Amino acid sequence: MDAQQLKAEIQALKKETGTIILAHYYQVLDVQDVGDFIGDSLGLSRKAADVKEAKNIIFAAVDFMAEVAKILNPTKTVIMPDKEASCPMANQLRAAQILDYKKKHPGLPTILYINTLAEAKAECDVICTSSNAVEVCSAVANERGVGSILMGPDKNLSYHVGKRTGLKVVTMPEKGCCYVHDQFAIEDLTLQRERYPGARVVVHPECKPGIQDAADYAGSTTQMLKYIESEMKNCKEFIIGTEQGLIDHLQRKYPALTLHSLSPVPSGISCKNMKKTTLAKIHALLLKIKAGNVKKNEITVEASVAAKAKSSIDAMFKYSTASG
Ligand code: 13P
Ligand code: SF4
Numbered sequence: 001m002d003a004q005q006l007k008a009e010i011q012a013l014k015k016e017t018g019t020i021i022l023a024h025y026y027q028v029l030d031v032q033d034v035g036d037f038i039g040d041s042l043g044l045s046r047k048a049a050d051v052k053e054a055k056n057i058i059f060a061a062v063d064f065m066a067e068v069a070k071i072l073n074p075t076k077t078v079i080m081p082d083k084e085a086s087c088p089m090a091n092q093l094r095a096a097q098i099l100d101y102k103k104k105h106p107g108l109p110t111i112l113y114i115n116t117l118a119e120a121k122a123e124c125d126v127i128c129t130s131s132n133a134v135e136v137c138s139a140v141a142n143e144r145g146v147g148s149i150l151m152g153p154d155k156n157l158s159y160h161v162g163k164r165t166g167l168k169v170v171t172m173p174e175k176g177c178c179y180v181h182d183q184f185a186i187e188d189l190t191l192q193r194e195r196y197p198g199a200r201v202v203v204h205p206e207c208k209p210g211i212q213d214a215a216d217y218a219g220s221t222t223q224m225l226k227y228i229e230s231e232m233k234n235c236k237e238f239i240i241g242t243e244q245g246l247i248d249h250l251q252r253k254y255p256a257l258t259l260h261s262l263s264p265v266p267s268g269i270s271c272k273n274m275k276k277t278t279l280a281k282i283h284a285l286l287l288k289i290k291a292g293n294v295k296k297n298e299i300t301v302e303a304s305v306a307a308k309a310k311s312s313i314d315a316m317f318k319y320s321t322a323s324g
Pocket of ligand 2: 062090115271
């Protein structure tokens with residue numbers, strides 16, 4: 001079956017089985033095309049909590065995002081086309097490590113990036129995403145009257161928060177990072193600025209500190225998209241420091257813009273974990289839903305872990321008005 005046939009069958013099967021597809025911007029365009037909602041991690045969490053009609057939620061993203069959907073909407077069947085689609089950064093901080101850090105830094109609020117497993121979320125005070133990290137961390141620190149926080153697992157997001165809030169951020173683990181964004185080098189930025197002198201540089205806060213500092217704008221996936229949309233009347237060329245899926249999304253939506261990856265490699269950089277989800281796997285999963293045979297693809301979170309993780313997710317919604 002070609003992509004068009006797969007898409008047509010997927011649309012029909014979604015209706016027939018009462019299924020909604022939530023997709024991250026880092027998915028390939030063919031997968032974004034069958035998504036009922038495309039978002040960043042905050043937007044997807046808000047949407048997942050809000051799903052009412054559909055019985056099943058297919059999550060076209062990585063595992064920690066699907067776990068959040070299950071925790072927020074436990075009566076729904078949350079399923080992934082490929083359960084191996086796991087975020088390596090989320091696996092860099094386990095619950096036991098957090099307990100050790102808390103012992104070493106008593107009294108500091110523990111704020112985790114959403115890119116963590118449910119077992120880790122269960123051991124923190126509040127979570128945040130890259131869309132609301134600054135808002136959440138400063139609100140929590142103000143409320144507690146502290147100048148330092150414990151945060152993990154991304155050292156680069158910690159830098160972003162520290163720079164904007166003036167807080168001292170202790171990162172757990174010290175060198176945690178996203179292998180995708182951390183591979184952009186300052187030499188890439190210098191080279192791309194030389195090649196495209198009229199372009200603005202827009203980067204994700206998972207990029208290295210030097211890159212955040214040298215960019216014209218640093219923000220989450222949706223914030224980058226909104227920045228480009230708001231600035232496109234003044235500037236038609238952008239160098240983008242994030243996963244290729246967002247660049248492809250924007251290029252298709254705004255053909256008049258000239259967009260380059262911050263990576264000088266023509267294909268840009270991809271998250272191979274995000275890219276594990278394909279149209280063919282979504283189609284196969286919908287056939288399994290129809291046959292009542294989704295156990296192997298289902299996301300489950302143990303009840304006591306889910307209850308504790310839910311309080312840290314709810315706390316984020318209390319501190320953050322951002323929409324993602
Ligand atoms: P966003 O919050 O920008 O979606 O980031 C999630 C992610 O995994 C980025 O690598
Ligand atoms: Fe994880 Fe990085 Fe992939 Fe995002 S881009 S899912 S942080 S590995």
